[in-house]
Amino acid sequence: MSTLTHLQRLEAESIHIMREVVAEAENPVMLYSVGKDSAVMLHLAAKAFYPSVPPFPLLHVDTTWKFKAMYEFRDAMARKLGMDLLVHINPDAKARNINPFDHGSALHTDMWKTEGLKQALDKYKFDAAFGGARRDEEKSRAKERIFSFRTAQHRWDPKSQRPELWKLYNARKHPGESIRVFPISNWTELDIWQYIHLENIPIVPLYFAAERPVVRRDGTLIMVDDERMPLRPGETPEMKSVRFRTLGCYPLTGAVESTAATLTDIIQEMLLTTTSERQGRVIDHDSAGSMEKKKQEGYF
Amino acid sequence: MAHISDLIAQDIEAYLKQHEHKSLLRFITCGSVDDGKSTLIGRLLYESKMLFEDQLAALEADSKKVGTQGGDLDFALLVDGLAAEREQGITIDVAYRFFSTDRRKFIVADTPGHEQYTRNMVTGASTADLAIILVDARHGVQTQTRRHSYLVSLIGIKRVVVAINKMDLVGFSKDVYDRIEKEYRAFAAQIGLTDILCIPMSALRGDNITDKSDNTAWYAGPTLMEHLETVQIEDDLQARPFRLPVQWVNRPNLDFRGFSGQIASGTVRPGDRVRVQPSGRDTTVERIVLSTQDMQEAVAGQSVTVTFADEIDCSRGDVIVAADAPALTGDSFDATLVWMSDEAMATGRSYLMKCGTRTVGTTVNAIEYRVNVNTLERTAAQALALNEIGRVSLLTDRLIAFDPYESVRDTGSFILIDRLTNNTVGAGLLHAARSRPRDLSWTRTDTSRAARAALKQQSPLLLWAGAGIDANKLEQKLMSIGRHTITLPAATADLPRVAGLLLDAGLIVVIDAESAQPAALASALPAAERIELAVDAAAPQASLTGERLSLPSAAADETVEQVVEVLRRAGRVG
CATH class of the missing domain: 3.40.50.620 (HUPs)
Structure with missing residues (x-):
């Protein structure tokens, strides 16, 4: 059996x-x-x-x-x-x-x-x-x-x-x-x-570390993905080796500094890391119970 | 997610290989607001190192702000979910929690203990492999402990952990623990729960959760986490006959016609002879498909697509079964029904019944009795209200294939759906098919089974006389000591119902079952009133464990003497 x-x-x-x-x-x-x-x-x-x-x-x-x-x-x-x-x-x-x-x-x-x-x-x-x-x-x-x-x-x-x-x-x-x-x-x-690893599932390259232009804003690393992003005084995009643990709208998604360039590298990094996945999402920080409220209003 | 495992840092490939082969244990926690259930679950999450620093920081902040532990970590805050609940300080619904260790992944169904939420507990239990029942050491076995245990046994969860919690508040007293364990086991035996582990613990202080507590040096058993990591998960589902309820017919082109579903029990290989039920046509399995690679074998629990060697009719709602061990079919059933709607269940009203992948029209023909979940007493009932449980007879508008729930959960369970509101209003277990229509009915009276039995100065009892036991001799012997008895052949039509009536009459019922299997009857009658008698050549002496009495080989007369002697000593035949 x-x-x-x-x-x-x-x-x-x-x-x-x-x-x-x-x-x-x-x-x-x-x-x-x-x-x-x-x-x-x-x-x-x-x-x-x-x-x-x-x-x-x-x-x-x-x-x-x-x-x-x-x-x-x-x-x-x-x-x-x-x-x-x-x-x-x-x-x-x-x-x-x-x-x-x-x-x-x-x-x-x-x-x-x-x-x-x-x-x-x-x-x-x-x-x-x-x-x-x-x-x-x-x-x-x-x-x-x-x-x-x-x-x-x-x-x-x-x-x-x-x-x-x-x-x-x-x-x-x-x-x-x-x-x-x-x-x-x-x-x-x-x-x-683990399943992505086991089944060889393709994922967006943003999950893997690469040199990307980022600015540090309110304690979060934001990638300057296109020219629509207004830079604040004193902000200059700098190239850093970063990756994303979660993906959404680029201005609302924090990057993490990382050199994990392969799938096993990022799994290793995730297992050794000490902050939760959604912390990079600005949306959840708005207010306590915010997800519950959004869901009642029809958010997915 | 810092699993303290050097393997992660040193050899991530080896770590992944090991972890991709972990097993999965689903369990339910049952207890009231005050038993420390949320604290226990929070503690398990904490101890399995599944909390991130930001979550820990939030927990520390919340503990100071709204915690109930004077600023110490309040683990309950980790699992008290919805905003409305925080305000009320209660848990209102089933929530699912996840944690994993190096050995297993766990899914916890966290259910409230309030009486009005019986439906949530049954819901959480329906997918669980094991139940943790919380008992507050200060209060011992309570009404709700019995209720939770009964529901756990009803849903067929075999493995139970009794978490005797808050031992710190009774000075980690062995006497208190022993008393509670003894009382619990005595009760559990009555409802057929036998695989029980009692653990003295303090979820708040962390005693016997992951580390053995110095405060309970007298306790030799495993910690909770040790037990959860090692307890056997599989029952013998893969060894039972093959069942595949068909969900969807997969027909991408004229060259492929497959039948998709999740295997409810058994094993299937290409070349196996199968039958499509309820129509009853036989064919051979040609391929088992899941993604690009065909499978050479698939087992219970797996979702697959099978193809047949012949073009035979098969569609959603049919069940593909082993041709040599088919399911039962019927359109009239004995069932247990848990009512889950504010609007009471009405006999004669038409509901939709979803059983496996088939949805049919159904009516509840009659309520045989209602079970009081607190006392397990059976009473006559004309209706079932929210959270009430009853034994009913059901009629469906079409023939369906099924198995008794005790044999295969997924082909023996059903939900009832209200045709107007579309809500799920009931959940049930099928036990047996019955002939229809039937006229066997009688006038309800207020005279209880207990009263009838008391008049005979005995307790109702069902004795299953298996191979090597002479039922006639047994009945004669029982009569000789003044017992009121009757013997039924195992082939009696509608045996569970007839036996049930005779037990209601207060009789000791002997089933002559030289060659029959007790499985069909197992569910039909309460364990407390059922004993299976079997000759076991290996048994050194007659011994009664749970609902089974094993006897050494001996002459028929001697065997019967032994049966009666053991039952008398156990106080079962007065």
Whole structure:
């Protein structure tokens, strides 16, 4: 008798979840954020439906402020897998030129991501959307179901979640309602890296250390990825060997100084490091309970 | 994430190789707000070195600000999640926590202990391999301890750790510990829990969590972490007959037609003969596919796609099973139902039932009885309210393939969905199929089983007379000492139900089962009232452990004498 490893059990669970959604939802979509968690989710989807191409499109809710390397990687991955890639850019945010410098991270995130996501789901009438969130990321995630219901107004109510027992997911909903489904809920950051290593999953080069132009701002290293970034008096971009532990909008994502240039190097670095993954994300620092609040308002 | 492991620094490849082959243990923690459950989980996260410096700094700051430990680290703050909970100081829902050591990854279902949240505990337990039941050493075994234990046994978790916590507040007294352990084991035996480890600990002070405590020199067992790292996870699921509930038909082109699902039990290899149920057609497995490389074998727990040698009908909701050991089929069932909705369960009302990957219409035909989760008493009921548990009979509008829950969880469990609200309103376990329609009904009275048994000056008892036990002789012997008995052949139609009625009547029921297996009955009746009798050539003497009485080989008369003697000494036959 062979004991399944933790990665085998996690993989099997994620695949089972994806197949349930495809079997029960009318119009599913996979939210693709180009990061390492999305990379694993996409790899699992390719496995789950092989030899078919995953029977749903990818949706990138774009803020226009991602790293250039992320856009290149995104387009290459969709081509390679033969999946449709939908990109949604919130026209209101675009018209008002919402950006993290003038409007702050809270409004920036709300307009581009939260509002943008709702618009896209309404526009394409998706009734189920896969997301790569993990329960170990944040306290309110720890209590969220794998099949997480949203009202027609996209709101999450933590107090009226459906009980989830065994492997029996109830995907039934009324017209207009939708489900966010988190197939990698039970994976931790370490699991993700181990699986990327084991399965040779391609990830955005930004995760690997390289010489990049950065400025130190409010204690965080920010990469000057394009000319839109206004420099403050006294700031001069300098080349440093840095990498990113988490990827988002470049002005809101802190780099870490590192020389870890291979996958095993970065796993080694992560295991020996002493700060948590989301610390580099400015969005979580806004206020205590901020993620919970954002989720209730419809943020992924 | 500083696992203190030199291997990381020296040989990351070797470290990864080792860690990519860790196993996974899922467990549930049961206890009330005051038992120190959040502190225990927080402590496990802390001790497994899964906290980062920024999280530790936040914990230190929070401990000073809102902690309950006078400025010392308040581990409970690590797991008290939602903003609403912090205000109320309670846990309101199931939360999942993660930690890992060099030996295992762990997923913890953290569930509240309040009575109104029974549904959350059942939810958390449904995916757990092991349960930790917290007992406050100052208070001992409480009503809620019994309730949690009953729910754990109901959901079929076999391995239980009783965390006798707050030992620091009783001076690490061995007497207190012994008394609680004894009381707990006596209760656990009644509900069929046998694999129990009691650990004296203080989650707050860290005694016996990862390091053996000097304060409990009298305790020789493992620490909690040692036990969690080494306890056996696998049951014999891979050795049971093959079951694959079909989730999705994979048809990319005319040359490929595969059936995707997660294997519920057993093992499958190309060339295996299988049957598609409930339709009942047989074929042969041709390929097992997962990604580009075909598999030569797949086992319980794995998600795969299989193809057949023949073009036979198979679609979502069907179950692919071993042709020589098929599942049961039925459209009328004995089931246990846990009600999870504010709106009470109504007999005769139509619900949707999702069992495996099949969703069918169902009605609850009758409630046989309701179980009081605090006293385990069974009472007649006309409805099941939120958090109530009952034994029911169900009718489905189509035939479904299933296994008794005790045999295979994933083909024996179901949820009920309200057709109007789409909410999950109930969860249940299938025990057996029954013939339909049936007229076997009787008038409910207030006379309890206990009252009926008391009149006969005995306790209801079910004796499973297996190979080597002469059921007739056994019944004669029992009658000779004034017991009220009846013998049923194992082949009796609807045996669990009939036996249940006779136990309700207060009788000692002997099942003549020379050749039959007790599995089907195992779930149907409470362990407290069931003893399996078996001749074991290796047994040096007659011995009663749990619900099994082993007997050395002997002449039939002598064996029967021994049975009655042992049962009398154990106080089971009055």
